[in-house]
Amino acid sequence: MFNIRRFDLEAETTQESTTTPTITSTNDRLAKLNARLNKNKPPTPTTTTTTTDTNTSQDSIPKDTTKPHQYKKDRDSKGTNEISWEKRAKELKDSDLVPNDVRLAMKAEAEAKAKAEKEAKKIPFAAAVAAAAAAAQKKEDRDEDMKDIEEEEDEDKKDQDGKDDQDKDQKEEEDRPALHLEGVDRFESEAAADAALAELAALVPLPTFETKEITALEKERAKSMGIPDWLAHPTLIEPDESNNRPITSKEFGFSERLIKQCRKAGIEECFAVQTAVIPVLMRARHLGDIRRAPGDLCVSAPTGSGKTLAYVLPIIEILSQRVVTRLRALVVLPTRDLCIQVKETFETFVKGTDLKIATSTGQNSFAHEQTILVGESHSNPNSPRVLGGHSRVDILITTPGRLIDHIKSTPNFTLQHLRFLVIDEADRLLNQSFQDWLFHILNAIHPSPERKLLGVDGSETIQVKRDYLGFPIHDAIAPGFLSSFFQLPESDVEDPKALSVQKLLFSATLTRNPAKIASLQLSDPQYVAVQEGGQDGDEKQKYTTPAGLTEHMIVCETSEKPLMVLHLLHHLQVRSALCFTKSVESAHRLYKLIQLYEKIRTTTPMEAPVVKEAGKDKKEVAKKAKKDSRNPDESGSEESSSDNDSDSDSEDESNSSSSSSSEDEEDEDEDDEETSDVEMEQAETSTPAAMDVDTTISPATDAIVVAEFSSDLPKSKRQSILRAFNNGEIHLLICSDLISRGMDLSPVSCVINYDSPVYMKKYIHRVGRTARAGKTGTAYSLVEMQEARHFKEMISKAGHWDKIGRINVKSQEVKDLVPGYTKALAGLKDVLVSSSRAGRKGSSRRSFK
Ligand SMILES: Nc1ncnc2c1ncn2[C@@H]1O[C@H](COP(=O)(O)OP(=O)(O)OP(=O)(O)O)[C@@H](O)[C@H]1O
Secondary structure, eight states: OHHHHHHHHHHHHOSGGGSOOOOOSOHHHHHHHHHHHTTTSOOOOOOOOOOOOSSGGGGGSOSOOSOGGGGSOOOOTTOSSOOOHHHHHHHTTTOSSOOHHHHHHHHHHHHHHHHHHHHHHTOOHHHHHHHHHHHHHHHHHSOOSTTHHHHHHHHHHHHHTTSOOSOHHHHHHHHSOOOOOTTGGGOOSHHHHHHHHHHHHTSOOOOOOEEOOOOHHHHHHHHHTTOOHHHHSOEEEOOSGGGOEETTOTTTOOOHHHHHHHHHTTOOEEOHHHHHHHHHHHHHHHHOBTTBOOOOEEEEOOTTSOHHHHHHHHHHHHHTTOSSOOOOEEEEOSSHHHHHHHHHHHHHHHTTSOOOEEEESSSSOHHHHHHHHHOGGGGOTTSOOOTTOOOSOSEEEEOHHHHHHHHHHSTTOOOTTOSEEEEETHHHHHTOOGGGHHHHHHHHHSOOTTSOOBOTTSSBOSOOOBOTTSOBOOOTTOOHHHHHHHTOOOOGGGSOOOOOOEEEEEESSOOOOHHHHHTTOOSSOEEEEEOOSSOOSHHHHHOOOOTTEEEEEEEEOGGGHHHHHHHHHHTSOOOSEEEEOSSHHHHHHHHHHHHHHHHHHHHOSOOHHHHHTTTSOHHHHHHHHHHHHHSGGGOOSOOOOOSSOGGGGGGHHHHHHHHHHTOOOOOHHHHHHHHHHHHHHHHHHOOHHHHOOOSSOOTTSOOOOEEEEOTTSOHHHHHHHHHHHHTTOOSEEEEOGGGSSSOOOTTOOEEEESSOOSSHHHHHHHHTTSSOTTOOEEEEEEEEGGGHHHHHHHHHHTTOGGGEEEEOOOGGGGGGGHHHHHHHHHHHHHHHHHHHHHTTTTOOOOOOO
């Protein structure tokens, strides 16, 4: 009964496992194959089983089941469930039918020994994978027929003797350090080994990248900071195009279906980070087995370098083999908008598979999300909990808070079948201690009775799911406690297994904080960093900006900052820009101000002369403005304001620019005087009602279309704003840091740091919204006088100062903007009051920072 059950459950894992290997060869030949694959390791003792089986792993089940009682665990003298392996091994040493439990114990011993050897040699996972692929490639070059094995061994021998130095590849392989090829040397049937080899042979060797050489000093420093060796010793990849590879390249091993979807999405090549990461993930599938974790991966690569696809593509490709829907990939992201974006990316490439994707972000009701995740069963208190849980989705993209809610409160929701745990924007998420989220996820991945599920305060914060007898429901695939109770025949499904989950961390600014990294409980991790070479020092290595990014700073007074934004918009023709402020409130104020300015500008043809003509009769001024607008060449420096001259709506910009070009140069004191004049003018003429306009201004004018984006807006509004921005309908999107990370808004050609960031990480993420995917972009940081020193220090420390150009904006350069600006400033208060009364009714205004 258990064999059948196990077969079914394992068949659920992948289609590969349902194929029927035919064992045709002798153990000697198998041993030779294993020995060839792993020359430095003696052949693993194998059983004399020659039965044709339906499942590779069933080879490990004893075939003689006539005496099931013989295969039960012995109790030791204390009556515990310990197994006297040694005794059993001695008894059955010479027996042909070595029972499963003994064989597994022997195997475990051999594995422990191999592991110790491996530890001593410290071969990085990537090297092992590369060597495995190289071995497979070599096999493809030769004859795959087993008859050739002996010839190959002869060749190997010749090479070892130094007699055949023409076979360079062969020699290179021999020169490589001794490797313990996990998974490969465990094949217990020739067919299984051949199948895996054939798959590996289809892949070309992993691309080789430079491994960072660390100096003794750096090593010492890393050690003193508690930074583990693997983190201080990344595999480095230059972020240049020479590391791109065509998607059809064999090193990725993509299926035709996926290649087709990539092409449809306009992806012909994989970027550097993808070239480095995807082959490693794809190969983990072949090398992994149930007793070995696939090896975790931390990836640091610049903004816009393509980290999302580096995990989306392999996850889809690997999971597309699954038969039964289980929750196998969990992607954790810091914001809802990012979850939606990543879901859309998955949906683009998942076409042609039946993988199901869902998000859980709290945007929908909890009950609704529960139904999506586990079906209707959650709503019925009498519906039984299914051992091992239940899932209607394969891939879940979620924010940490909502995920914890489901772990705690959704019956049958389980993370026990996870194959991938992706933590994107990892450093940001690791900074969030919200609900102890990481602790709960790690526990939910691998709950066990021994594990203490205690929160920081020592209380049991989350219950392991238990059955009615109080036994922990730890996994439907391995219901070990049942057999120990009822003395049922055992199978190897009871044996301890390594986690099959692979943790993947991604960020443009990955933390190297040892405590934070330790909290992830990474297993056999490796660190891949895409960064410019030739830099040294910790900080410098952490931050690489996109190659196409041009950076500027504008030092100015606090009060001049809005004017600088207008300068960028009107004089430098900045469009498709994101403007970051320090808070929601700040974003809202600036948004209203710019909007007001645009309204004034587009309804007041000649602004600059307003100052000089402020005292004149308005009608007369308006008339003159209109006349000049028809004859731009004649436009002079003497104009006045007209507040509501609708005819002039479409004429303003050429007029204002021509008037500004003819402005006399004036010093700042005079500008100040003008300001006060305009304020008076504004006080006389502006009415909030006239100025309160919609987020998107009438397209009938050439006004700069400005919008704000913040957490205060409802989801639908946020999505529609992002859509409009992506469609080029919004020229300036003023936002807080809600979208400073991860968001991929393709048209962004410029980033304005309205409030300059205090931390380098924030700077990197903000400016990284532009110059993505190999495009160019510009960033302007408005730095207040008193902040200039800190800003310079921050940028210099990151080795970045040389890249930032300084722009001095003289007062006369913005002179033409001053009248409208001061006018808008004067009207701002009223606008804010009226907008908070009208538009924000019912909205819980808060600062999210
Ligand atoms: N191989 C590729 N070919 C063409 N475009 C690509 C490729 N890979 C990614 N892109 C595009 O590059 C853009 C940036 O990718 P992505 O959002 O994954 O960057 P990222 O490294 O995650 O950036 P961030 O650190 O800001 O989150 C996206 O528009 C994506 O579609």
